[in-house]
Amino acid sequence: xxxxxxxxxxxxxxxxxxxxxxxxxxxxxxxxxxxxxxxxxxxxxxxxxxxxxxxxxxxxxxxxxxxxxxxxxxxxxxxxxxxxxxxxxxxxxxxxxxxxxxxxxxxxxxxxxxxxxxxxxxxxxxxxxxxxxxxxx
Ligand SMILES: [Zn+2]
Numbered sequence: 001x002x003x004x005x006x007x008x009x010x011x012x013x014x015x016x017x018x019x020x021x022x023x024x025x026x027x028x029x030x031x032x033x034x035x036x037x038x039x040x041x042x043x044x045x046x047x048x049x050x051x052x053x054x055x056x057x058x059x060x061x062x063x064x065x066x067x068x069x070x071x072x073x074x075x076x077x078x079x080x081x082x083x084x085x086x087x088x089x090x091x092x093x094x095x096x097x098x099x100x101x102x103x104x105x106x107x108x109x110x111x112x113x114x115x116x117x118x119x120x121x122x123x124x125x126x127x128x129x130x131x132x133x134x135x136x137x
Contacts, residue, residue, distance in 0.1 A: 069116035
């Protein structure tokens with residue numbers, strides 16, 4: 001793959017989502033590069049920019065709220081416990097965090113957030129087509 005492959009894709013995403021494009025430039029290069037500077041990037045950097053912009057667009061278009069899903073992941077791993085601040089070690093990355101209950105989730109906020117982001121980016125379509133019944137309960 002060459003620059004002729006990446007640049008037109010980046011450009012069309014840039015035109016449709018200028019704010020997300022600007023965010024990705026700031027994220028990777030800490031500044032808003034001109035289009036000329038972008039077109040002179042190495043193909044490795046163009047790939048990074050293209051993929052992260054594509055993912056940012058997917059996340060933006062997803063109906064999933066990353067923060068709420070992060071909390072759902074952590075709360076689904078905890079349960080009923082004593083209401084006391086409790087330190088725990090994340091089973092995924094080994095980081096120490098504090099939970100507000102003695103029933104700890106064993107997954108830290110950043111690992112849960114990464115999981116939520118991956119779900120929103122790659123598996124956003126897990127909702128039912130239609131509810132089984134529309135009757136009010
Ligand atoms: Zn972790």
